[in-house]
Amino acid sequence: MAGILGIYLFDNRWNAYNFGVFGLMALQHRGQETAGLELFGEGRNKVSGKGLVEQVLTSGNMKGHVCVGAVSPYPAEDAEIQPISLSDRVSVAMDGKILKIDGYRWSGSTSYEENLRRAFSEQVKKSVDLDGLKSFFSGCRGGFSYVAVNENMDMIAGRGSLGVKPLVLGKMGFDGGIVASESCVMDIIGERVPISPAENIEPGEVRVFTTLSAHSELGVTSKRRAYCSFEYVYLARPDSYINDVPVYRVRRSIGKKLVEEGAVDADVVIGVPETAIPFAMAFSNETGIPVEKGFELTGRRVRSAMKPNQLERLKGVQLKLNVISEAVKGKRVLLIDDSVVRGNTLANIVYLMKEKGAKEIHVRIGSPHIVSHCPFGVEVPPEDELIGKHLPEDKIAEVVGADSFKYLSIDGLIESVGMSRKNLCLGCFNGHYPEV
Amino acid sequence: MKILLVGGGGREHAIAAALARSGREPRLYCLSELANPGIKKIVKRSGGEYYLGNTNDSEAVVLAAQKAGVDFVFVGPEEPNFHGVPDRLEEQGIPCIGANRAVSELEMSKASMRDLQWKYKIPGRLWYKKFKTFEEAVPYIEEYADSVALKPARQAGGKGVKVIEDFQVYLQEDKRKVKKEHAESIVREYMKGYDDIDYKLLIEERVWGPEYTVHCFTDGKTVIPMPAVQDNKHAFDGDLGLETGGMGSISCGMNLRWGVEDGRAILTDEEYRKSVEIVRMMIDSIQKETGKRYHGVVAGQMMLTSVWGPTVIEMYSRLGDPEAGNVLSVLKADIVEICEAIIDERLNAVRVDFEDKAVVVKAVCPEGYPNRRDMASGHPVRLKWNGDGILWASADLRDGRVFCGGSRVVECLGVGESIPEASARAERLTERVSLEDGWKLFHRRDIGSEKSMERRIALANMAREIYQYRERRGLLGKRMIWIPGKGLVEVG
Numbered sequence: 001m002a003g004i005l006g007i008y009l010f011d012n013r014w015n016a017y018n019f020g021v022f023g024l025m026a027l028q029h030r031g032q033e034t035a036g037l038e039l040f041g042e043g044r045n046k047v048s049g050k051g052l053v054e055q056v057l058t059s060g061n062m063k064g065h066v067c068v069g070a071v072s073p074y075p076a077e078d079a080e081i082q083p084i085s086l087s088d089r090v091s092v093a094m095d096g097k098i099l100k101i102d103g104y105r106w107s108g109s110t111s112y113e114e115n116l117r118r119a120f121s122e123q124v125k126k127s128v129d130l131d132g133l134k135s136f137f138s139g140c141r142g143g144f145s146y147v148a149v150n151e152n153m154d155m156i157a158g159r160g161s162l163g164v165k166p167l168v169l170g171k172m173g174f175d176g177g178i179v180a181s182e183s184c185v186m187d188i189i190g191e192r193v194p195i196s197p198a199e200n201i202e203p204g205e206v207r208v209f210t211t212l213s214a215h216s217e218l219g220v221t222s223k224r225r226a227y228c229s230f231e232y233v234y235l236a237r238p239d240s241y242i243n244d245v246p247v248y249r250v251r252r253s254i255g256k257k258l259v260e261e262g263a264v265d266a267d268v269v270i271g272v273p274e275t276a277i278p279f280a281m282a283f284s285n286e287t288g289i290p291v292e293k294g295f296e297l298t299g300r301r302v303r304s305a306m307k308p309n310q311l312e313r314l315k316g317v318q319l320k321l322n323v324i325s326e327a328v329k330g331k332r333v334l335l336i337d338d339s340v341v342r343g344n345t346l347a348n349i350v351y352l353m354k355e356k357g358a359k360e361i362h363v364r365i366g367s368p369h370i371v372s373h374c375p376f377g378v379e380v381p382p383e384d385e386l387i388g389k390h391l392p393e394d395k396i397a398e399v400v401g402a403d404s405f406k407y408l409s410i411d412g413l414i415e416s417v418g419m420s421r422k423n424l425c426l427g428c429f430n431g432h433y434p435e436v
Numbered sequence: 437m438k439i440l441l442v443g444g445g446g447r448e449h450a451i452a453a454a455l456a457r458s459g460r461e462p463r464l465y466c467l468s469e470l471a472n473p474g475i476k477k478i479v480k481r482s483g484g485e486y487y488l489g490n491t492n493d494s495e496a497v498v499l500a501a502q503k504a505g506v507d508f509v510f511v512g513p514e515e516p517n518f519h520g521v522p523d524r525l526e527e528q529g530i531p532c533i534g535a536n537r538a539v540s541e542l543e544m545s546k547a548s549m550r551d552l553q554w555k556y557k558i559p560g561r562l563w564y565k566k567f568k569t570f571e572e573a574v575p576y577i578e579e580y581a582d583s584v585a586l587k588p589a590r591q592a593g594g595k596g597v598k599v600i601e602d603f604q605v606y607l608q609e610d611k612r613k614v615k616k617e618h619a620e621s622i623v624r625e626y627m628k629g630y631d632d633i634d635y636k637l638l639i640e641e642r643v644w645g646p647e648y649t650v651h652c653f654t655d656g657k658t659v660i661p662m663p664a665v666q667d668n669k670h671a672f673d674g675d676l677g678l679e680t681g682g683m684g685s686i687s688c689g690m691n692l693r694w695g696v697e698d699g700r701a702i703l704t705d706e707e708y709r710k711s712v713e714i715v716r717m718m719i720d721s722i723q724k725e726t727g728k729r730y731h732g733v734v735a736g737q738m739m740l741t742s743v744w745g746p747t748v749i750e751m752y753s754r755l756g757d758p759e760a761g762n763v764l765s766v767l768k769a770d771i772v773e774i775c776e777a778i779i780d781e782r783l784n785a786v787r788v789d790f791e792d793k794a795v796v797v798k799a800v801c802p803e804g805y806p807n808r809r810d811m812a813s814g815h816p817v818r819l820k821w822n823g824d825g826i827l828w829a830s831a832d833l834r835d836g837r838v839f840c841g842g843s844r845v846v847e848c849l850g851v852g853e854s855i856p857e858a859s860a861r862a863e864r865l866t867e868r869v870s871l872e873d874g875w876k877l878f879h880r881r882d883i884g885s886e887k888s889m890e891r892r893i894a895l896a897n898m899a900r901e902i903y904q905y906r907e908r909r910g911l912l913g914k915r916m917i918w919i920p921g922k923g924l925v926e927v928g
Contacts (some may be wrong), residue, residue, distance in 0.1 A: 015610055018607055019610070175598075192601060211808075212803045212804055213878060214676050215673060
């Protein structure tokens with residue numbers, strides 16, 4: 001996955017740079033390995049590199065009224081830093097993965113990005129500029145969202161027809177439009193309209209911005225929807241709307257569902273920060289078991305699960321999650337986490353909590369067991385690393401050292417999101433992915 | 437009965453159609469800059485004549501009126517009012533429906549309008565500051581870190597207004613820079629050529645809420661309100677993009693209801709009533725101030741804000757465009773009789789009713805509008821429709837062909853039992869318009885859609901909740917600021 005952003009300001013007196021920086025900061029949770037921003041104005045200038053937005057985007061003198069940017073969780077060694085060049089004239093930021101391109105034979109011997117470039121160069125032989133861009137993306141299949149800008153300063157943004165990855169449109173008064181992965185960006189840099197800050201861009205829809213127009217075109221449509229369910233569990237910010245559904249509402253419903261599916265007598269409910277805290281609050285509200293702050297953070301807030309290697313992840317967990325002993329000492333703890341991938345970090349948390357005197361620890365997970373590697377770019381490790389694919393719940397309880405352990409059921413997740421099963425991609429949890 | 441209509445846009449086409457419906461069967465004449473094909477047809481059918489000329493030139497208007505020997509003149513646009521066309525006509529003994537130079541100050545000078553509103557303590561007044569030079573404004577912009585609307589102090593064809601929301605301190609530097617640059621271009625560019633006013637720049641507090649226009653007929657004594665209309669100023673779908681003269685407008689009943697038989701509405705009856713009262717107070721105050729009578733149409737461009745409830749954004753000294761299509765198509769009374777009553781100042785004796793219908797008008801524009809009129813003009817237009825519902829706007833009939841004038845070319849009007857239904861009708865009409873040379877046209881699909889209605893009503897509810905809280909506490913229109921070290925400052 002990634003966090004992508006495009007800003008189109010009609011009046012060239014505006015400089016989009018700071019809007020880009022703060023917009024990407026609002027998407028930082030979607031990727032903390034690399035960041036990049038390219039501005040288009042009188043010329044083009046781009047800054048990108050390894051690290052957080054505030055570490056990479058430090059140049060004060062970049063100018064342009066149109067920009068495209070991204071944050072990404074892929075280490076720079078594994079993937080080109082976004083936004084990437086599609087050609088000399090086009091820059092693109094993408095969330096998710098394009099798996100096929102109509103009329104193009106994918107080459108296994110070269111990189112993903114190089115394949116996109118080759119396919120694009122074949123396309124621009126047929127049509128150029130804005131039309132070329134539109135035709136290129138309409139031929140792409142997979143689970144992806146994109147924002148692309150060319151040297152004419154035409155900006156186009158859209159979602160693949162399955163709608164796997166989110167994308168929303170926001171406004172800046174009479175001055176421009178903003179396209180971003182999540183609606184929280186509009187709260188941070190957009191116009192403060194008191195009702196819904198952003199409009200959902202529909203799967204297959206293409207948003208076009210030129211000097212003459214800012215409109216929506218219907219691209220490739222498909223009846224099949226495959227909205228990524230993991231967005232609601234973990235990926236998105238709780239203050240965002242994904243596909244017009246408020247993420248926080250889903251997280252609260254998940255907390256309630258966990259009570260329904262795995263209630264247990266306990267003295268205190270604790271959520272693992274940050275994602276699982278709304279689950280824990282809802283669990284507490286539903287059962288009357290008090291919710292407590294169980295952890296204190298040292299250093300910067302990082303998304304430990306998205307770190308590329310085990311050492312980094314554990315480092316993240318240990319620094320992020322120092323257990324507050326007064327909250328757990330002598331108590332039966334109902335501990336809620338959002339997901340379990342390998343189980344090591346969870347084992348670490350349980351250990352730290354026991355060390356601080358917790359009497360019993362019952363672990364509840366706000367998502368079903370992860371069994372499959374995502375073809376659309378959600379960072380799930382190879383399947384032989386996934387504890388949920390190989391061990392049953394009672395075994396996992398023993399491995400992590402908990403008194404009980406229970407996942408949310410797939411049906412429980414579907415009900416919490418509140419969409420019909422056929423509109424969701426549940427591949428991480430059941431291995432079934434939509435045909436692209 | 438002979439009438440001269442001044443102006444040749446969509447608004448004037450709507451006025452011409454209304455005049456032509458009169459039982460008095462008037463012979464219509466028109467003076468405008470471009471040959472509007474719709475008005476021309478009506479004029480011809482009535483046995484009148486179409487003159488091309490400068491509508492701001494009083495002498496040209498007087499000459500046309502005299503040549504035709506008309507009973508009265510109906511002035512459509514605002515600029516002839518600002519140029520004293522109604523005054524000159526009256527001097528020549530030709531009655532006129534149109535605000536005279538003095539009272540049209542309500543619209544022409546946004547600065548005087550606010551002065552008046554504060555002087556007479558008329559509700560719905562916003563904070564503002566007026567400046568004669570850019571230099572005067574600079575320290576104010578630098579100090580006053582807040583969301584503002586920057587406006588040319590004079591009505592400048594609806595252009596030059598910029599609303600800058602300055603709430604996020606981390607973006608303040610960028611916003612101040614643009615505030616300053618835009619203030620400068622208002623003074624040096626947008627106000628260039630307007631020497632009929634001292635002040636150049638107006639800075640107002642920025643407010644939010646649903647906007648609406650309340651038009652009234654007045655003879656200076658009686659005020660007859662028309663249905664509230666909501667215009668849509670953004671160029672593109674979803675309220676995105678540049679400010680335009682208006683991309684389309686909706687109305688239903690007097691208070692912007694969802695449908696004729698639907699309880700949902702953007703305004704409450706009380707809010708509508710208060711808005712009319714504000715317009716009435718504005719008319720009274722400008723008459724008192726100038727000692728002149730107001731004969732014609734006046735409109736409050738209002739917003740339902742959290743600060744005041746009904747709030748004045750600007751005033752019009754004429755019918756709005758495209759709002760004219762909304763109100764005139766449901767007018768049940770004979771407009772010629774209304775005009776005569778205005779002229780004789782006996783409007784109180786005329787019964788004016790409006791049909792309870794939903795009306796949606798959608799403007800169709802050539803690509804390039806609003807900022808690149810050079811690219812938007814000159815394209816030949818094809819219309820495949822002979823029925824009702826088409827208002828020609830910025831269109832020029834030359835040798836039997838119609839060409840784009842550069843602004844909104846056609847307004848498509850749909851009537852129905854609900855706004856979404858009327859919107860769908862207007863939408864179908866837009867498909868009948870195209871350009872022969874293949875240049876693209878655009879319009880807003882979302883105007884009057886269910887989704888857009890839901891959003892507007894939600895926005896109104898939000899503003900209502902806050903202003904009603906203020907009202908309950910006696911805080912309507914009051915602003916309190918705690919300045920550390922200085923104390924509590926109250927304004928309002």
